[in-house]
Amino acid sequence: MKLASRKTATADVTRRQRSAHSSKEALYWIGPAALVILLIFGYSVVSVLISSFRYDGDWVGLENFEIVITDPIFLTALKHNGLLLLAVPVLIILAFILAVTLFETRRGMRFYRSAIFLPYILPIPVVAVVFGQIYQLNGALNIFLRSIGLEPLAQDWLGDPSIALGTMSSVIIWKEVGFGVILMLAHIISLPNETYEAARIDGAGFWRTHLSITRPAILNTIVFYGVIEAITMVSWVFNYVYVMSNGLGGPGNATMVSELYIYRAAFQNKAPELAAVAAVFLFVATLILMVAFFRIQRRSIAGTFNK
Amino acid sequence: MKSKKVLAIGAMALALLLSACSSSSDETSAEGDKAAFPTEDLTLNISWWGEQEAPGAQKWLEETIALYTKEHPNVTIKHVLQTTDGLIPSFEAAAAAQSGPDIQYFWGGIYTQQPGWDGHIAPISDYLSEEELSHYINAKVEAGFQGKVWTAPWYINPSFPLLVRKDILADNGLSVPTNWDELMKVCDVLSAKKITTIAGGVKDGWFGGWIYSILGGQSVQSQADVINAVVGTTKFTDPEHATWWTKLEESRDRKCWNDDINSLELYQAQQKFVDGTAAMTITAGPDAPNFAKKAGGDEKVTIMAMPAWSDGPLAGKMGTTSQTLGITKWSKYPQVAADFIKFSHTTDRLNAWYAATGSMPADDRFDISQVQSASTKALFESALNGAPYLENFIPAQLDADAVFKNVQLVLKGEVTAAEAAADKQAIMERLRKSDRKLVDNFTAWAK
Numbered sequence: 001m002k003l004a005s006r007k008t009a010t011a012d013v014t015r016r017q018r019s020a021h022s023s024k025e026a027l028y029w030i031g032p033a034a035l036v037i038l039l040i041f042g043y044s045v046v047s048v049l050i051s052s053f054r055y056d057g058d059w060v061g062l063e064n065f066e067i068v069i070t071d072p073i074f075l076t077a078l079k080h081n082g083l084l085l086l087a088v089p090v091l092i093i094l095a096f097i098l099a100v101t102l103f104e105t106r107r108g109m110r111f112y113r114s115a116i117f118l119p120y121i122l123p124i125p126v127v128a129v130v131f132g133q134i135y136q137l138n139g140a141l142n143i144f145l146r147s148i149g150l151e152p153l154a155q156d157w158l159g160d161p162s163i164a165l166g167t168m169s170s171v172i173i174w175k176e177v178g179f180g181v182i183l184m185l186a187h188i189i190s191l192p193n194e195t196y197e198a199a200r201i202d203g204a205g206f207w208r209t210h211l212s213i214t215r216p217a218i219l220n221t222i223v224f225y226g227v228i229e230a231i232t233m234v235s236w237v238f239n240y241v242y243v244m245s246n247g248l249g250g251p252g253n254a255t256m257v258s259e260l261y262i263y264r265a266a267f268q269n270k271a272p273e274l275a276a277v278a279a280v281f282l283f284v285a286t287l288i289l290m291v292a293f294f295r296i297q298r299r300s301i302a303g304t305f306n307k
Numbered sequence: 308m309k310s311k312k313v314l315a316i317g318a319m320a321l322a323l324l325l326s327a328c329s330s331s332s333d334e335t336s337a338e339g340d341k342a343a344f345p346t347e348d349l350t351l352n353i354s355w356w357g358e359q360e361a362p363g364a365q366k367w368l369e370e371t372i373a374l375y376t377k378e379h380p381n382v383t384i385k386h387v388l389q390t391t392d393g394l395i396p397s398f399e400a401a402a403a404a405q406s407g408p409d410i411q412y413f414w415g416g417i418y419t420q421q422p423g424w425d426g427h428i429a430p431i432s433d434y435l436s437e438e439e440l441s442h443y444i445n446a447k448v449e450a451g452f453q454g455k456v457w458t459a460p461w462y463i464n465p466s467f468p469l470l471v472r473k474d475i476l477a478d479n480g481l482s483v484p485t486n487w488d489e490l491m492k493v494c495d496v497l498s499a500k501k502i503t504t505i506a507g508g509v510k511d512g513w514f515g516g517w518i519y520s521i522l523g524g525q526s527v528q529s530q531a532d533v534i535n536a537v538v539g540t541t542k543f544t545d546p547e548h549a550t551w552w553t554k555l556e557e558s559r560d561r562k563c564w565n566d567d568i569n570s571l572e573l574y575q576a577q578q579k580f581v582d583g584t585a586a587m588t589i590t591a592g593p594d595a596p597n598f599a600k601k602a603g604g605d606e607k608v609t610i611m612a613m614p615a616w617s618d619g620p621l622a623g624k625m626g627t628t629s630q631t632l633g634i635t636k637w638s639k640y641p642q643v644a645a646d647f648i649k650f651s652h653t654t655d656r657l658n659a660w661y662a663a664t665g666s667m668p669a670d671d672r673f674d675i676s677q678v679q680s681a682s683t684k685a686l687f688e689s690a691l692n693g694a695p696y697l698e699n700f701i702p703a704q705l706d707a708d709a710v711f712k713n714v715q716l717v718l719k720g721e722v723t724a725a726e727a728a729a730d731k732q733a734i735m736e737r738l739r740k741s742d743r744k745l746v747d748n749f750t751a752w753a754k
Binding site: 055056067071073135136137138139156157158159160161162245246247248250251252253263264266267268269270271272274 | 392395396399400403421425509510511512566567568569570571572703704707708711712713715716719721722737740741742743744
């Protein structure tokens with residue numbers, strides 16, 4: 001018994017020594033890159049943080065924060081980022097449906113896959129300009145709707161403040177869904193075929209198979225895609241909004257988002273300190289999403305191993 | 308061990324903080340020296356805009372550069388044409404880096420004043436004589452600040468003429484409206500026949516600023532009234548500043564505008580006038596003669612100021628502003644830049660500008676008698692004795708956040724005239740709080 005415990009103790013010490021040695025080695029490997037990242041990102045973050053407390057070089061405490069958080073345009077921008085998050089579940093469901101449909105498609109899968117992925121690789125400004133034309137009151141979409149007798153459905157898609165944000169999110173969904181499809185499809189293809197065969201033998205239909213087998217099997221990928229898209233909606237929609245609303249976030253402030261607010265504060269309104277405050281908020285929001293992602297991921301990996 | 312780690316992290320954070328602090332307080336001073344004309348090889352960079360509203364400007368600029376560099380072989384001049392949306396942000400980025408163009412294009416008024424207040428440009432009056440500057444139209448009104456002149460007017464922008472297709476009006480039994488009520492009657496008749504009276508596009512915002520200036524200018528006495536509202540002596544909800552919103556509302560209710568005004572950009576909408584699907588449009592002054600020519604010339608088109616809705620001193624008058632060129636504070640060769648600007652105001656270059664663009668150079672030495680078209684001549688004369696262009700006397704942020712936005716919303720029927728005026732006032736009050744130098748700057752400008 002004693003011998004056994006001594007052996008265990010020795011093994012523990014060796015493991016600890018090995019672990020310390022490997023952590024040191026890991027540090028040497030990642031050290032230079034980590035330092036570069038720390039300097040580049042760390043400098044920027046600290047610099048922005050300092051700017052947010054200054055005005056024209058003078059320390060002003062929380063004055064800039066007060067101005068920004070009481071600015072109705074900034075609050076509207078935050079609200080719109082929040083509303084855009086509603087597009088994430090739509091994206092996930094659409095991407096999942098398309099991915100399993102493509103998986104089940106025997107003929108022409110490559111073609112359909114490319115067709116669905118194509119929007120994702122198109123430059124955002126090109127997409128935004130094209131959709132900007134299509135969505136005009138007398139643009140292609142409304143001309144089509146009128147031609148098939150659906151005149152009441154023809155709207156001022158980007159000119160009407162009540163629907164402009166929804167219109168813009170439809171463009172974002174159209175462009176971003178391809179990324180999810182490819183991610184999910186790649187994961188589905190790598191799953192063992194036997195599971196599906198067994199399900200078929202047991203009489204499981206299309207939906208039953210994919211909801212009970214595919215969905216849990218690719219949950220990690222779904223979560224990953226969901227978080228990436230959430231980050232996109234919070235801090236990566238600038239290009240769409242800038243091009244489609246000519247840099248205004250209009251009509252009115254109907255498509256104003258926090259990134260555009262930052263850009264306009266910094267480069268149009270000559271208020272870098274207010275842009276810095278808004279950037280701090282955006283940074284914190286993105287950080288929360290990233291932390292949430294890593295937690296969910298860790299939990300889901302742990303769950304997979306426990307099973 | 309732990310404390311060492313904490314110390315190391317602390318030291319790194321401190322280093323980052325110190326480096327960030329030192330860079331934020333680092334100010335680059337680029338006082339232009341007034342040494343003799345340099346003889347070494349040098350390059351000037353020009354960042355400009357204007358081809359959009361004065362087609363032919365690029366040809367003229369390239370020709371002018373070629374002539375100047377022929378006279379000064381040691382000078383190379385490069386130019387970059389900016390987009391409308393990119394003009395200000397690209398200059399702001401250059402200013403933040405204290406590096407970039409030597410000569411920068413600026414719209415008049417606040418667009419010239421602000422970079423001067425921010426210390427990004429050297430006053431042109433430091434490099435050009437008072438006698439020379441006295442010929443530059445609108446120099447003192449818009450670019451003057453406490454005895455100095457920030458930038459040099461380049462060409463005049465009559466702001467903004469209403470172009471009227473007499474042929475379309477005549478076909479519908481109408482004549483050119485001479486006052487607001489007549490204009491509204493034209494709208495009634497044409498809208499009943501599904502013809503657009505005035506073509507416009509507010510998606511990109513700019514047209515909103517034009518409408519503000521040509522309608523809002525009719526109820527103020529001078530630009531001083533606007534500056535008073537900016538600094539808080541009066542309010543944008545006061546009748547002299549707010550009534551024009553009701554006129555805009557009225558024009559919407561009388562169906563004066565194209566139905567897709569909110570989904571079109573300015574230049575897209577103006578095409579309707581050329582195509583003959585709209586009876587009127589409002590264009591940039593320098594481009595008005597070209598538009599008129601495209602739509603049939605003097606025979607078919609009248610160029611005029613917006614019909615008056617009030618009896619104010621500026622009602623029915625054409626606004627006038629000059630687009631300008633300034634020398635950046637970081638330019639190594641400000642005297643060369645100034646010399647090039649002066650060269651662009653020589654008689655040959657003034658005439659060449661008119662020949663290339665059909666618009667008027669901002670110099671009273673330009674011989675107006677060479678203008679053949681009666682409507683163009685009238686346009687030039689009206690701009691020479693024009694009204695101040697109001698949009699240039701309010702903060703640019705107020706223009707974008709309040710005017711552009713509310714014009715879109717009023718035209719869409721989303722807000723009332725009173726709500727638009729109240730919103731403009733609220734934004735102005737907020738702006739006075741966020742831009743802590745605004746009141747001082749505008750007050751100094753008004754003196």
